[in-house]
Amino acid sequence: MVRGPDFLRAASDAEFRIGLCEWLARELPALAAGRGPAAMNSIEFRLAWENHICKAGLSGLGWPREVGGHALSLSRQAIYHEEVARAGAPLPVNMIAHGIVAPTLIAFGSAEQKRRYLPRILDNSEIWCQGYSEPDAGSDLAALALRAERRGDVYLLNGQKIWTSFAHLSDYCLLLARTGQGSSPRTGISVMLTDMKLPGISVRPIRQITGEADFNEVFFDNVEVPATALLGKENEGWRLAMAAANYERSTYFVPRVVRLQSELEQLIRLASRTYRHGCAVIDKPSVREELTRLCINAHALRLFADKILADSEAGEASGVDSSAIKLLWSENHQRLFNLAMEVLGPEAALGPQELNSPDEGRWVREYLWTRAETILAGTSEVHRNIIAERGLGLPR
Amino acid sequence: MSRQRSTPFFDADLRDGVAAALEDCMQKTKNMDARAMQEAHWRLAADMGWLGAMVTEEQGGLELGRAFAADLCAEAGRALFCGPLLETAILLPALAAECSSLLPLLNGVVAGDVRLGLAEECSGQVLVQYADAATHIAVLNCSTDTLSVTFAPSTAFRCVMLQPLDPRSSVACAELIDPDVAEHIPLQREAADRVLHALYMAQAADLWGIAEAALLATVSYVVERRQFGRPIGQFQGVKHRLADIHTAVDAARLAIATTVDDAAGAHEAAIARILACDAALAASGAAIQYHGGLGFSWEADLHLYLKRALRLNASTGGTAALRSTVGERIIMRALEADAA
Numbered sequence: 001m002v003r004g005p006d007f008l009r010a011a012s013d014a015e016f017r018i019g020l021c022e023w024l025a026r027e028l029p030a031l032a033a034g035r036g037p038a039a040m041n042s043i044e045f046r047l048a049w050e051n052h053i054c055k056a057g058l059s060g061l062g063w064p065r066e067v068g069g070h071a072l073s074l075s076r077q078a079i080y081h082e083e084v085a086r087a088g089a090p091l092p093v094n095m096i097a098h099g100i101v102a103p104t105l106i107a108f109g110s111a112e113q114k115r116r117y118l119p120r121i122l123d124n125s126e127i128w129c130q131g132y133s134e135p136d137a138g139s140d141l142a143a144l145a146l147r148a149e150r151r152g153d154v155y156l157l158n159g160q161k162i163w164t165s166f167a168h169l170s171d172y173c174l175l176l177a178r179t180g181q182g183s184s185p186r187t188g189i190s191v192m193l194t195d196m197k198l199p200g201i202s203v204r205p206i207r208q209i210t211g212e213a214d215f216n217e218v219f220f221d222n223v224e225v226p227a228t229a230l231l232g233k234e235n236e237g238w239r240l241a242m243a244a245a246n247y248e249r250s251t252y253f254v255p256r257v258v259r260l261q262s263e264l265e266q267l268i269r270l271a272s273r274t275y276r277h278g279c280a281v282i283d284k285p286s287v288r289e290e291l292t293r294l295c296i297n298a299h300a301l302r303l304f305a306d307k308i309l310a311d312s313e314a315g316e317a318s319g320v321d322s323s324a325i326k327l328l329w330s331e332n333h334q335r336l337f338n339l340a341m342e343v344l345g346p347e348a349a350l351g352p353q354e355l356n357s358p359d360e361g362r363w364v365r366e367y368l369w370t371r372a373e374t375i376l377a378g379t380s381e382v383h384r385n386i387i388a389e390r391g392l393g394l395p396r
Numbered sequence: 397m398s399r400q401r402s403t404p405f406f407d408a409d410l411r412d413g414v415a416a417a418l419e420d421c422m423q424k425t426k427n428m429d430a431r432a433m434q435e436a437h438w439r440l441a442a443d444m445g446w447l448g449a450m451v452t453e454e455q456g457g458l459e460l461g462r463a464f465a466a467d468l469c470a471e472a473g474r475a476l477f478c479g480p481l482l483e484t485a486i487l488l489p490a491l492a493a494e495c496s497s498l499l500p501l502l503n504g505v506v507a508g509d510v511r512l513g514l515a516e517e518c519s520g521q522v523l524v525q526y527a528d529a530a531t532h533i534a535v536l537n538c539s540t541d542t543l544s545v546t547f548a549p550s551t552a553f554r555c556v557m558l559q560p561l562d563p564r565s566s567v568a569c570a571e572l573i574d575p576d577v578a579e580h581i582p583l584q585r586e587a588a589d590r591v592l593h594a595l596y597m598a599q600a601a602d603l604w605g606i607a608e609a610a611l612l613a614t615v616s617y618v619v620e621r622r623q624f625g626r627p628i629g630q631f632q633g634v635k636h637r638l639a640d641i642h643t644a645v646d647a648a649r650l651a652i653a654t655t656v657d658d659a660a661g662a663h664e665a666a667i668a669r670i671l672a673c674d675a676a677l678a679a680s681g682a683a684i685q686y687h688g689g690l691g692f693s694w695e696a697d698l699h700l701y702l703k704r705a706l707r708l709n710a711s712t713g714g715t716a717a718l719r720s721t722v723g724e725r726i727i728m729r730a731l732e733a734d735a736a
């Protein structure tokens with residue numbers, strides 16, 4: 001099956017990049033239709049853009065052809081993510097589906113599960129969320145307690161998830177549940193492909209410090225999930241969940257590093273057009289010094305991202321590099337917006353939804369959002385522990 | 397035993413009285429919108445006489461002095477008081493002491509009828525804090541040695557309300573439309589020093605209150621919250637960072653305690669504000685981080701500390717600019733001492 005724009009079949013990486021850039025330069029501004037930075041990052045536009053990409057055939061880039069993918073090499077996938085980010089496209093909403101669920105299904109799903117779910121991820125008609133964290137199982141994920149009891153050909157689910165991003169928009173959930181008591185907490189966990197419309201599931205949005213409500217509490221009250229929703233083997237879900245987390249790693253940071261670099265460039269521009277007491281803020285030694293540090297760290301980040309990609313292409317495990325890059329990225333991203341608040345001066349006291357502030361409030365909005373980045377996908381403390389214990393071999 | 401509240405700057409009974417009244421009021425007003433909350437908090441401040449803390453007894457004030465003012469502002473920060481308390485109760489009397497035409501306003505300050513919105517110029521526009529309820533607005537223009545203040549009734553300004561970062565504040569973009577009623581108050585060296593001393597000290601105390609409250613909230617959470625079978629406060633990654641913040645909070649407290657001294661000036665108060673601001677940003681940031689997902693949720697209220705700290709950090713020229721001014725002065729003094 002041949003689908004998608006021609007550049008997908010380019011002979012060289014360079015041609016691939018050129019074709020992609022041309023496509024992006026045409027399609028993104030057309031869809032954005034004069035939206036400013038705030039509207040470009042709204043959920044509504046993020047979904048519209050994502051649907052547009054998928055409709056154009058630009059999804060499943062790395063999937064095998066048998067399941068409707070393009071079987072692109074990792075380096076081309078990286079070019080794709082890099083250029084999309086550079087073009088200023090917003091981050092996808094359905095990233096759990098494309099980044100985690102799809103590769104996990106491809107590796108572990110039954111033929112029936114692949115047939116049922118993959119096409120609707122490919123065209124983005126079904127949105128997925130990730131139901132891992134619970135009130136008492138955050139950093140210690142293996143402590144999760146949501147029960148799934150086998151009753152004939154269904155599982156009966158009881159319990160609660162929390163901080164589930166986009167659960168209120170989702171059709172399905174990649175859910176971790178406890179199906180058995182094993183020798184350690186990690187045995188006895190199973191992965192369920194759970195229909196969010198089932199009776200007994202209720203979703204309560206939780207407001208975030210940004211003022212938006214993108215994450216949720218999800219309650220399961222005697223929810224009957226068909227046994228066919230089980231992914232992989234019963235009680236062996238931990239290994240599967242760990243593998244799932246790994247699929248994303250090779251390219252996850254590529255767009256994020258590009259975004260950080262372009263935010264740095266925009267911050268430099270903001271600082272050079274902002275004047276205080278007659279001087280451009282960019283001329284302040286403290287601002288220049290911090291900008292320099294950030295630029296150098298961004299360079300190091302880029303090198304980490306390249307190394308992780310090269311290692312994945314060579315089939316090598318990334319070791320603790322994925323923890324290192326997560327730390328380096330999230331902490332420098334926070335620092336970047338700390339500096340932005342200083343550059344803004346009195347305007348830093350304006351709210352995240354105030355369109356009359358510089359760049360429609362994006363600096364303050366992102367400042368607040370970056371506080372989450374050292375918490376989600378493994379807190380900074382957890383990643384430091386991993387680096388110390390697995391990277392340096394320090395005693396646990 | 398976990399960290400307890402610090403000793404007051406002035407008097408324990410008075411401080412605890414302020415704290416208890418504020419806590420009670422915060423409970424009653426926590427579900428109000430910002431406007432209604434500000435009214436309720438303001439009424440409390442007037443009824444308790446806090447607004448007259450720095451006003452002479454002749455003019456109906458309590459004349460309690462700077463040390464009490466520091467306690468009052470610290471409690472306001474801790475409790476997340478909504479309203480221009482330090483501007484009205486501390487800054488305005490300090491300005492009036494230098495500019496007698498403002499003296500008649502002090503009766504109104506004590507009664508709760510006057511509210512001062514502090515404003516700053518920024519890329520051509522003037523941003524005013526608490527403009528929604530302010531009866532008067534003061535635009536501050538600081539340079540290294542002098543300070544000039546444009547003071548006018550708020551009716552002399554046209555204000556457009558904007559969304560504030562700190563939900564317990566309000567902010568407007570303002571334009572002076574009636575310059576004839578505005579008073580321009582140039583303050584020379586010593587007068588400027590006295591006014592800035594009062595302002596920086598009040599801001600430092602508010603920031604310090606935020607810092608200590610955020611630290612205490614985090615300490616009680618990390619001893620309760622368990623992951624991996626033990627309290628997260630047992631992990632050294634958490635312990636060490638909180639130990640650093642504890643030290644920063646205490647350093648800021650010592651610096652504020654010195655500024656209530658008569659010999660202290662704006663320079664010392666600026667140092668206190670810098671230390672308190674660093675402590676407040678660190679403590680409120682750590683509060684979010686160590687509460688995990690909960691810290692990022694609105695309902696946990698921890699963001700209110702961070703946002704208040706950011707608002708104060710950005711005010712009166714910003715802490716970063718203050719740091720370079722203070723730095724210049726320290727270096728200059730050292731070089732002068734060397735030359736002598």
Ligand SMILES: Cc1cc2nc3c(=O)[nH]c(=O)nc-3n(C[C@H](O)[C@H](O)[C@H](O)COP(=O)(O)OP(=O)(O)OC[C@H]3O[C@@H](n4cnc5c(N)ncnc54)[C@H](O)[C@@H]3O)c2cc1C
Binds near residue numbers: 385689
């Ligand atoms: C914006 C956002 C979106 C999210 N989206 C999702 C989602 O879609 N699906 C999902 O399942 N989850 C999601 N999460 C949840 C996230 O994965 C958890 O918040 C995270 O794992 C931390 O768990 P916790 O919140 O329970 O904090 P805790 O684990 O209780 O941690 C509290 C603090 O203790 C520290 N700590 C814990 N253990 C240690 C240790 N051993 N050593 C040192 N310090 C330690 C932590 O670093 C943290 O600072 C999201 C979170 C956020 C903020």
